[in-house]
Amino acid sequence: MSTPSSNATNLFRGVRVIAILILALLAVAALTTARAGAETLTAGNGFYNVDVDSGNGQYTVTTGPSHPLGEGLNVLFGGGSPGTSFDTVRSYTSGQNYDLRSVPQSTVPLGSTGFQTTYTISGADNFTVVQTVRVDGAKFEDSHVEVTTVVTNNGGAPARIGVRYLWDYQINQDDGPTFQQNSPNGPVLVTEQDFAAPVFPFYTIEDNDVSPSPPTFDVLGTVTGPASADPVPPTLLKNVSWPTAFGTVFDYATGTENVSTEGAGPNDNAVLYYWGDAEADAPVLAPGTSYRASASMFLTRPGEGLPHEPPPPAPPAPAVQITKGPPRESSQTAAVFDFTGTPGGSFECSLDGGKWKPCNSGKDFGPVRPGDHLFQVREVLGGVTSAPASYRWTVDLPRKCVLRVARARVFVFTKLSKTRLVIHYTTYKPAKVTVSYSLTGRKGGLTLGSVAAKFKKAGVFRLPVKLTSAEVAKVRAAKTFKVQFKIPKTPALCGRFYTKRLTIPRKISGQTVWFQSDSRFAPGA
Secondary structure (H helix, E strand, O other): OOOHHHHHHHHHHHHHHHHHHHHHHHHHHHHHHHOOOOOEEEEEOOOEEEEEEOOOOOEEEEEOOOOOOOOOOEOEOOOOOOOOOEEEEEEOOOOEEEEHHHOOEEEEEEOOOEEEEEEEEOOOOOEEEEEEEEEEOOOHHHOEEEEEEEEEEOOOOOEEEEEEEEEOEOEOOEOOOEEEEEOOOOOOEOEOEEEEOOOOOEEEEEOOOOOOOOOOOEEEEEOOOOHHHOOOOOOEEEEEEHHHHOOOOOOOOOOOOEOOOOOOOOOOEEEEEEEOOOHHHOOEEOOOOEEEEEEEEEOOOOOOOOOOOOOOOOOOOOOOEEEEOOOOEEOOOOOEOEEEOOOOOEEEEEEOOOOOEEEOOOOEOOOOOOEEEEEEEEEEEOOEEOOOEEEEEEEOOOHHHOEEEEEEEEEEEHHHOEEEEEEEEEEOOOEEEEEEEEEEEOOOOEEEEEEEEEEOOEEEEEEEEEOOHHHHHHHHOEEEEEEEEEOOOOOHHHHHHOEEEEEEEEEEOOEEEEEEOOOOOOOOO
């Protein structure tokens, strides 16, 4: 028997779902109005049709006339009318997000099997974005729909970017199908979930509560494979609620909402692909260079006969491990590293965020200057590049600079309207040190605090700051925290070591903690 409280809860959930759907429909209507004169273009290979909106590049997918299950079945939502699946681009350099549906563009056919849409981004950034949606393959067993996005930096300075796809799956008539990772197989999901740095080759989308039983068909989406589809593995994959994700441009926080069960939630899910979901793992484009993101979908794996055949096991991926490095704190400028990987691979190394170069275990990458350092190594095997293994260490500052080591962190408590700088330090001798910190971000800069304190030979320094509501907004939009030290009567050359930049936010126990940048005490101010 239901209780008054449970009835109220169900009513609230129902009202919330209806409100979300109304907002999403209003967003679609607004975009449709803005695209007066646009038309839907159709291409395919007989097994699949891709439909692209000539006014903004949105796309959808259905089965074609030669498909074994017949023509016109939905793979992506829309019944052949685009409007719910689209791509976006983020510039971490400028802090701008670009919904490609609102960027100037032109669409041209690619033969008879797809379309290419070129977007021009100008202003804070200078990018050309080329989105390709096409069907590849000559027979049912090797056909798949590929979406590829290439971002080119036309500016004069390096740019760090991210790319996001929103794919609104609909399996025949089921707009809230289930999600399951494959090889290894995970649980069948009906709620939102994140997959950080996914290494499984595929996921399966399957209808579960609208279409006949057994399910009409499965859609397999690429993650790391197969090689025949040439996908680019994303840095983050999400199974999400389409009504709420559709209204976002890039960032989206998953919850516990049921998205794939009729009557228990919106019953409307989608998949978000991210390449560069955070600044720390975002691709960096030098002037004139490009980055390619690509993923594919198909109703049966290429080379296999039946949609429900399990995928073959993925080949072993390269993996690298650092087995030896310099002490975490050292006065030595040598930097010798030992590392191992999967047999048959080759290694590439990077020091302090520099270019990746071929390397071997046991090499001395020194001498390195005083300050913080980052060493990274990755392995390449069979055309696949492993995730990098990382090692951080600090070379002591010169004795005349007084300060030896200072590890800074900024703790952000936006719900409490507070921030707190925490520094673990060691010195050569006690000294009076002035410490200050500030931030820069999408909503401008902010000086957070400054105080002089007596540093012992080792200890912990804390500088808490109470924030106003306007300052909380700036903290939420922060991109970089800068921590500065001033020590009287130290040589001018020491000043190059007295600034630290914190650029890596992480969630720890529900609060945001900002860590030091990927390399060194930042030289100068």
